[in-house]
Amino acid sequence: MRAQIEHLAEVAxxxxxxxQVIPFKAGAHPGMNGAFTLLRFDDAQSIVYLENLGGAxxxxxxxxxxxxxxAFNDLQILAVGPEESLGMIREAIKKH
Incomplete structure (x- = not known):
């Protein structure tokens, strides 16, 4: 797990x-319903990609x-900024 968190810090x-990290104190949020990927294109309509136990x-x-x-906009508002998020990630590395 430590290697994964270190990689996340490098990519960040x-x-x-x-x-951006959503802290636990944010409580329930739209991201808890499952992961999604929002794909935006300059020359085409946006699409959403979903994966779950039943497939994709x-x-x-x-x-x-x-x-x-x-939902994505709401998640960005709930999340802390990139610098603070990176700090949280680095703290998680120290704990692992």
Whole structure:
């Protein structure tokens, strides 16, 4: 696990990557419903990729994409900033 956290810290320092941690004190949030990947394209409609125990799916339906865009925005608001997140990750490395 330590190697994974160290890798996350390395990636978080890349200029093209933004890592934000949602602290436990944030309580329940939309991300607890399961992982999702929101894919945005310059020249095409956004899509959402979902994985679960039953398999994987992709949705392009605008109403669904909007729902996940809202969830993503809510998660960004709940998360601490990149610098504080990196600090939390480094603290986790020390504990492992």
């Amino acid at each position: 320092e890349l200029p093209s990557v933004r890592v 799916s992709v949705t392009r339906r605008r109403a669904d994409v909007c729902l996940y865009e809202e």
